[in-house]
Amino acid sequence: MLGFNLKRSSRDFMGHLILIAIPIALIAFFNFVYTNSDIISGIQGERLNLLATLTVGFALTFQIYGAGLSFETIGIDFFSPIHERLACSPANLRSMIITTLVSSSVVSFAQTLAIMLFSVIVLGTGIVHMIWVLVIMLLSIIFHQLFGSAILLASRSVKTANIVTTIYGSVAPMLVGLYFPLPDTKLFAIIRQFSTPMSLANTAIRGIIIEDTGMLLSALTPLLVLIILLFLILKPLVGRVTR
Amino acid sequence: MVIRMDDVMKRYSRTVALDCFHLHVEKGEVIGLLGPNGAGKTTCLKAIIGLIGIDEGTVSVFGLPQDGKNKEIKRQIGYVTQELTIYEEMSARDNLAFFASLYGLTKTDIDAKIPEVAKLIGLEGRLKDRPKQFSGGMKRRLNIGCSLMHDPKLLILDEPTVGIDPQSRNFILEFVKRLAAEGTTILYTSHYIDEVEAVASRICIMDQGHVIANGTIPELIARIEGDSHILIDVRISNEESLGELKGIPEIKEATLEGNRYHIVVPGGLVVFDKILPILARQTIVNVNSKQPDLEDVFLTLTGKQLRDGA
Numbered sequence: 001m002l003g004f005n006l007k008r009s010s011r012d013f014m015g016h017l018i019l020i021a022i023p024i025a026l027i028a029f030f031n032f033v034y035t036n037s038d039i040i041s042g043i044q045g046e047r048l049n050l051l052a053t054l055t056v057g058f059a060l061t062f063q064i065y066g067a068g069l070s071f072e073t074i075g076i077d078f079f080s081p082i083h084e085r086l087a088c089s090p091a092n093l094r095s096m097i098i099t100t101l102v103s104s105s106v107v108s109f110a111q112t113l114a115i116m117l118f119s120v121i122v123l124g125t126g127i128v129h130m131i132w133v134l135v136i137m138l139l140s141i142i143f144h145q146l147f148g149s150a151i152l153l154a155s156r157s158v159k160t161a162n163i164v165t166t167i168y169g170s171v172a173p174m175l176v177g178l179y180f181p182l183p184d185t186k187l188f189a190i191i192r193q194f195s196t197p198m199s200l201a202n203t204a205i206r207g208i209i210i211e212d213t214g215m216l217l218s219a220l221t222p223l224l225v226l227i228i229l230l231f232l233i234l235k236p237l238v239g240r241v242t243r
Numbered sequence: 244m245v246i247r248m249d250d251v252m253k254r255y256s257r258t259v260a261l262d263c264f265h266l267h268v269e270k271g272e273v274i275g276l277l278g279p280n281g282a283g284k285t286t287c288l289k290a291i292i293g294l295i296g297i298d299e300g301t302v303s304v305f306g307l308p309q310d311g312k313n314k315e316i317k318r319q320i321g322y323v324t325q326e327l328t329i330y331e332e333m334s335a336r337d338n339l340a341f342f343a344s345l346y347g348l349t350k351t352d353i354d355a356k357i358p359e360v361a362k363l364i365g366l367e368g369r370l371k372d373r374p375k376q377f378s379g380g381m382k383r384r385l386n387i388g389c390s391l392m393h394d395p396k397l398l399i400l401d402e403p404t405v406g407i408d409p410q411s412r413n414f415i416l417e418f419v420k421r422l423a424a425e426g427t428t429i430l431y432t433s434h435y436i437d438e439v440e441a442v443a444s445r446i447c448i449m450d451q452g453h454v455i456a457n458g459t460i461p462e463l464i465a466r467i468e469g470d471s472h473i474l475i476d477v478r479i480s481n482e483e484s485l486g487e488l489k490g491i492p493e494i495k496e497a498t499l500e501g502n503r504y505h506i507v508v509p510g511g512l513v514v515f516d517k518i519l520p521i522l523a524r525q526t527i528v529n530v531n532s533k534q535p536d537l538e539d540v541f542l543t544l545t546g547k548q549l550r551d552g553a
Contacts (some may be wrong), residue, residue, distance in 0.1 A: 004333075004341045011332045081326040085389070088292045088322045089345035090314035 001096065005103035009069050019066055019111045023058035024118050030054050031123070051125040056133070056205050057178040059115045060198050063141050064169035066111060067148030068162065069104035074149055075158035078241045093242035101145050108141045109134075132208045139223055140201035146230040147197070153237035172198040193219065197226055244306065245270050245397055245428045246291055251300035253286050253452075260286040262452035264300070268430065270396075273423045275443030276432040277541060282449040284432045285325070288399055291430070292322055304397070318346055321395030323387050325402040329374050335361070335385050336370040343392035356392055363418055364388040380411025387415065391422075398422060399430045404438060416441050436537045446537065450545045463540045470495060470543075472533035473506040475518070477525035480504065487521045494518075496543075507543075 010016075034050055074097060076082060086093060113134070119125040127133055144165075152161040173179060175195045182188040193203040193215075200223040207216030246268035253261040260283045268274050278284045289295040290302050293311035302309040304316045329338045336357060343353045361367040364384040374382050387403055400419070404412045419442045423429055433439050439446060446463060448456040456463055480502045488497040488506060493514045496507040504522065508514055519527070533539075 001341075001344060004337065004344070007337065008330065008333060076330075080328075081324055082328045082330075084294060084324055085322065085328040085342070086345065087294055088317060088320060089342070090317040090347065091345040 001091075001099045002103055005073065005100055006106065008073065009103055009107040015068070016111065019062050019108075020114045020118075023062045023115050026058050027051070027054045027115075027119055028123065049126060051119060051123055052127050052209065054178075055116060055119040055123075055125050055127065056202060057173060057176060059112050059137060060140055060176075060201050060205075061169060061173045061178065062115070063108055063112060063137070063144050064165055064172060064198065066104075066108035066141065067144040067165050069107055070101050070145040071148040071152040071161040071165075072158060073100045073104060075152055075161070079152075079156060079158065083241075094238055097149070097238050097242065101149060105138070105141050105145050108145065109138055112137050112141065127209065129208050129211075133205050136201055136204045136208065136220070136223075139220075139227065140197065143197050143201075143223065143227050143230065146227065146234060150230055150234050150237060153234065153241060168196070172196040175199060176202050194222070197223060200226075244268065245272075245304065246430070247301070247303045248287070248290065249301050251290060251302060252298045253283075253290060253295065254298055259452050261290065261297070264452060265454060266447060268428060270428055271423075271426050273419075273429040273431065273442055273444045275439030275446040276430060276449060277436065277439055277446060277537075278432075278449035279545060281451075283452040284449055285401060286452075287449070288322075288401055288430065288432065292320060292399060293317070318393065319396045321390035321393065321398045323390045323398070323400040323403050325405060327374075327382055327386050329382065329386055329389060331375040332373060334371050334373055335366055335377075335388075338374070338385060338389055339370075339392055342389040346393035348393060353392070360388045360391050363391065363421075365414055378408070378411070380407040380414070383407050383411060384415065387418075395427070397428045397430070401432050402434065403431075404433065404435065412438070436541065440537050448541060448544055455544050456540065460537060463537065464535050467535050467540055467543045470535060470539075471508045472535060472539060473504075473508065473515075473518070474529075474531040474533050475504045475506070475522055475527060476529040476531075477502050477504070477522055477527055479525055481525065484521050484525065488518065491517050498542075507539075 031051055031054055077086060077096065077100070086096065116127070116130070116134070116137075120127060120130075148161050148165050151164045152158060155161065175191055176199050177192050182192060191199070193199055200219040203219035204216050204223060207213065207219060244267060246266060248264055248266040251261050251264040252259070264283070264287065266287065276284050276287065286295065290297050291304060291309065293309045293313070293316065296311060305319055307313055307316055309316060330341070333341070339357050339360060340353050343356060348356065357370065358367065361370055364387060366381060366384060366388065369377070369381065374385055377385065383403060387400070390398065404415055416438060419429060419431065423442065423444070429442070431439060431442055440460060443460075445457070445459055447454055448463070456466065480499055482499070485497055485499045485504065488494055488504065491514060493508060494506055495509055498505045506518065
């Protein structure tokens, strides 16, 4: 079943193109803009190079849109006539949803990895402690796959899940200061670092790169709590469609 | 007994979908379930499959109570849904393999079974292709094939030929007959009476949640035997003449379809001397008498044309 779902997810070439090519293009574009003007990226720290900032920021941003990998698959399986065929089989529907979440997380992680590797190899971005950065990326992916699926299962509408993740995917990077600089105040510093799950993942990665354990833990802990909360919320929601 | 439904009641808020419903199906039977829209056919199928619970009565399948969770029952049923329930972006082979895996078939079993099912559904040369490249008929055949991979002992087909070309329709009917000959118990619903006539060994006519008639085709026709059916084609029909025909006491029933009057008269009565003067004004182009068939049985019992009710 995992193999089938991986194959299913990998068949969406247009989706991959959007989730890999666009962030790469944006990284290159913003790198060009920031290096050729006086504008300073809102999330750029002194010890964090611009390309690393953009790479991490856009990789995290497009993970939010990657949530569609899970909820669109679950939407087809559980909110279309296919549900009847699945429900009349002896297969465990709960494990089907878990398999979808796992396979979608794997595909989303592969997309993130492609962005990161392209940035490192082609654009020459220097990212230290890459393995740990990827671990945080994976946690962020898990959060967003769970988040999108929770919205779908609560609303029973793929359209609603799409709208919610699209809005979140548009606002979250702004709150991190990815598209334009935010005011340099304490309030905005907090917003930049902790206001959304994306901010938390971004802050945790910054903590890893600049080797600031306090920063890492201050962001990683709430991110882990949110993931656990989503698991708890999903349990009854999954039960509703697999009964 | 493969299916036993006794005194089944199923309500959807105020609507009664199944009302004291009875259905007994023996091993190897091919049951044609006929009924207009809203008759309760799909509810009946879903209750047998275990997709919905019932409010009252009992449903047992293969001698086991159907509670919707019994995996032993699920393993033995193949359900061909009315709508296409295949993955269009995956190849035909992937679809067959995936749905087989849901029934616990091993990879070896699946690899062995795919060519057999592909041959049965006439897609042996198209296994690598994706259904989105298929015609409507080929998609329908794949839809059925996905329900056959686990060798179900009971195959339930809900309107399996909706929206397909006559060639694919005949193909499907032929292999349903072949499965039936091999001993598979089949429950088949359709809006096409000729399809049901072609495949079913017994027919169950439903209306408003009840079984209103149940038997073999000759048994059902015998229920309305004695009636003569007169078909009269005219150049330009009118409702006024239909009213006049209905007013003739000997006429049991008169309907109008396009420019054709369908008149039902109890056997032995000669009423042409009363009918022809009424219709002569509209220029009679053809007069024919018709033996009763399943369509007449349905019309007589439900008062509805099957496809009008669809």
